[in-house]
Amino acid sequence: MKKAYESNWFSGLLALLFALLLFFNANSNSSSTNTATNNQVYDEVLYNIPVKLEYDEDTYFVSGYEDSVTVHLSSANRIQLNLETNEDTRNFRVEADLTNLSLGTAEVPLRVTGISSAVTAELDPATITVTIENKVTKAFDVEAQIPESFNTEGYKVDSISISPKTVDITTGEDTMAEIAKVVAPLTSVTQSADTIRQTVNVQALDSRGQILSIENPAPQVKVSVKLSLPKKEVALKIISTGSLPSDITGYTFNTSEQMVEISGSNSVLESIDSIEVPVDISDIRTSIQKTVNIPVNGDYTVNPSQIEVTITPIYAGFSTSDSISSSTSRGTGSNGTADSSNTAVSSAESSENNQGSTEESTDSTN
Incomplete structure (x- = not known):
């Protein structure tokens, strides 16, 4: 019985030692973790923070200084650092006290006021040069x-x-x-x-x-x-758009104006020799007259802004010269004349917009 008792006592003592060892080991790890956490420092850099000058503004005029600085904030308290970083919640100001300075130029130290004691601030620059008059x-x-x-x-x-x-x-x-x-x-x-x-x-x-x-x-x-504004005259160039009917090989165009005046800067005018005027010829089978706007952009203006265009279709089997003669007799512009350089537009131009229809018309003509 004595040996059993001694054995139980020894086992209990051994268990107690192990428990104490585990307890001190756990506390040691917790302390190390807390120390590591508490030693962590957070940083923020704030730019263009205004400088507030303290002086008699009714009597003196101050010039020649940098009106903003860079502020480097650091703290182990993340919440306090965020409050000072946010413009809506920050309490600190950067100031320069000029109240004891005399007239002239001087270098003045900057200071940070109103900041939380848990936050450290460094200024760049730390001083400014002012001129007092x-x-x-x-x-x-x-x-x-x-x-x-x-x-x-x-x-x-x-x-x-x-x-x-x-x-x-x-x-x-x-x-x-x-x-x-x-x-x-x-x-x-x-x-x-x-x-x-x-x-x-x-x-x-x-x-x-x-x-x-x-x-x-x-x-x-x-x-x-x-x-x-500088002005310049440029020529108009009619460009047909839309679908060409199958029985028409092209159109002739007679415009009320062959030249227009544009206004703008010299650099813009030098880059423009003519203006393309798009005219829609879709479903046009008889000679008609359209009022067409002249394209412009923000770089120049044009006068006049609109022209009258007489559009005459050229049917398969009719020559271009016959259509020009017909157009001249039926659709002259407001100036009463038809300029041949601005009048005849062959089906080749229209083919750029409706290549399939033009080829079909050309084949039927041949």
Whole structure:
């Protein structure tokens, strides 16, 4: 009995040792996991964060500084980091205190305020350079600044209207003395536009044409400029479209205008020698007159915008010359004449749209 008792006691002690070993091993693993988790750091980079300047805005004008910076945020708390990253929930601001600075130029350190203590912020750049002047305001007349491309494209300015004609410019005292003129810079326009209407922020320029720092936002003016566009005459080329009836080999076309005037920039006009005018000949079996629009795009305008086209079918067994004579006697244009260069269109042109019908008509003629 003694030996059995000692055996049970020994087994119990051994089991207790194993239990303690397992307990301490589990706690050790849990502690290691928590430590690894707690040591993880999250990062976010925010760009174009505005810089807020602290100074007497009624007395001084500040210029020459970077108005935004890059902010690098890091934290072991992902929730707090997300709150500061989101523009709608963030609490921090980037500031520069200028209240104790005197007039002139100085380098000022930036600081982050209002940020959670669980989040660390680093700024790039960490400092900005500012120029402090006494604030002054003065009225100036505004003139329109025409893009150089207008001259190269052949535009001529007929008239300019600016409203208001005079604006108040607020800037620093030293900068004000450098202002030579105040302009309303116009941007480029579509190549066929003959009138520019734009609302723009004015700019103050020095004697060398350099842009000076003024209040932001700058005053706005409305500008209207009437332009004369370069013009050119081009020929019209009739292109038949649609299905050719089986008993007709082609058509003749007589137009009210053989030339039209197009307006646009020099670069556009140089690329155009003629304009193709599509005319639908589907199911036309007798001589008729159609009003046809001349195709245009945003690069140019055309005058006139429409022409009258007399369409005369050429039946199988009739010569082209007979049809031209018939067309001239029955369907002249508004100018009362028929230009042979613009009148005869053979079935070969129509075959581009209905090749099978043309071949059948040609075979029947032969």
